Amino acid sequence: MSLEDIEKLKRNNQELQEIINHSWDGIGIIDKSTKFIYVNNAFMPILGFSKEELITKTFTSLMEDKYIEDFLSHLIIKDNNKKHKAEIDIVCNRKDQKKVYLKITISSMLNKNLFVINTKDITAQISDDQILDDYVISMYTDLHGHITKVSSAFLKLSKYTQTDILGKAFSSLAHEDTDQIIYKNINKSLSTQQEWNGKLKKKKKNGSAFWIDLRMKPMYNKYGDVTGYTALMFDITNEINLNDEASMLQEQVSTAKNEILEKDDLLIHQSKLAVMTETLQRLSHEWRQPLNLISIKAQKLELDYEMNNNPTIDNTIDTLEKIKNEADTLSLTIENFQKFLEPKSKKEITKPSTIIEKLLVMLDFESTKNINIIKKIDDDIEFKTYSEELTTVLLNIILNAKEAIQRNNIKNGEIKISVYFLNDTIYFEIKDNGKGIDDEIIHKVFEPYFSTKDAKHGVGLGLYTSKILINMHLNGIITVSNHSNGANFKISITVEN
Known part of the structure; x- marks a missing residue:
């Protein structure tokens, strides 16, 4: 220099x-x-x-x-x-x-x-946030409707503490006079990415009632994905006439029933549209290589004849046979997708314990013998579902957890499976201590062909398939987040009455 x-x-x-x-x-x-x-x-x-x-x-x-x-x-x-x-x-x-x-x-x-x-x-921003926290009645929930954050103003109104309600379902604070179909209607609105507005009767910690005017809507991240829901509330207890309360509650139930039917149709339409979009993306990925091979072989054959190279009959037949094989591959891909979009089993009545036991039998004991698998089933209640599809999803998540633990050389590996019921919904949670998923890529884990593993260990369809099964066939939601030392997959499925 x-x-x-x-x-x-x-x-x-x-x-x-x-x-x-x-x-x-x-x-x-x-x-x-x-x-x-x-x-x-x-x-x-x-x-x-x-x-x-x-x-x-x-x-x-x-x-x-x-x-x-x-x-x-x-x-x-x-x-x-x-x-x-x-x-x-x-x-x-x-x-x-x-x-x-x-x-x-x-x-x-x-x-x-x-x-x-x-x-x-x-500091100035925190001061502004503190004012909002003290005077604005607000709440945030995850995609499953579990409370993740609540303002001090709500705690002051409801007499609850943070410990009392964080992690609890928003619907668990409902007053016993309120029919759960109202909350089902709220969930349907949010599932179709619509805002829900209305009046709700809630219950304070001491059991007394209060009324709120609720505005609840989805929250989005920078990628356009719904990450949870935000609720803005106004205390209208003093505005509700006790004589009008009974008729108001009855009218809410009637309105909710009608709106749920409309939103069910919209949700089915949106789900089909989303699956069609993802299916086309996946098909284009699957078809690209066979189409390229067909194009190359057809062009080579055409060029040979144009250049008077006069390929032998055997060479021509061989080329056409290879083109036919690639076309068969494309046809098989279509058939596989048709099977993929249809449930493999029929709905049946089962129990969480039955599914978990079947799941553990399917696991390779040798590959998980150094991992402690903990089961916690709070409510072993019968419910109707596609049990094979649900077992496949849970198995896929557990195998991912096992691989994360082994890949990161965790000595005391642990996978915890929790099951509980709440308000016509069954929840499955799978937590591991495999160090979690990088924050920069966690939003991509349900995308087709995305994988955190080496190419030789997978092509990234496992969690994508799980998402499709949960959303399309099981009428549920699947999410993933990180906790202190690992990943936490949560599945919520609406149970048929």
């Missing part, structure tokens, strides 16, 4: 440092112990310390205790071949002892022992 190149590199480094120093965001470099190696000018007013003071401290020494363990876990690099990046919200104590809320983006440097932290002060 020439002296001119070295000088140019120095100037570029100086310019880059100037840009970083004058950034609006606080930018710093820390080591694995979180000791500050470098901070830019914006870092100082955020925390109230001088640059010289910060360089002598660790970042965790400025954090509130409850955030330290979580922050340190975000510094663990799982794959040294990939750039490590993580994001976390924390609370720090400034030099003047005031709290400051920070959004931290952590990125590993080429030296894996050092990390760049990009810091934004979100």
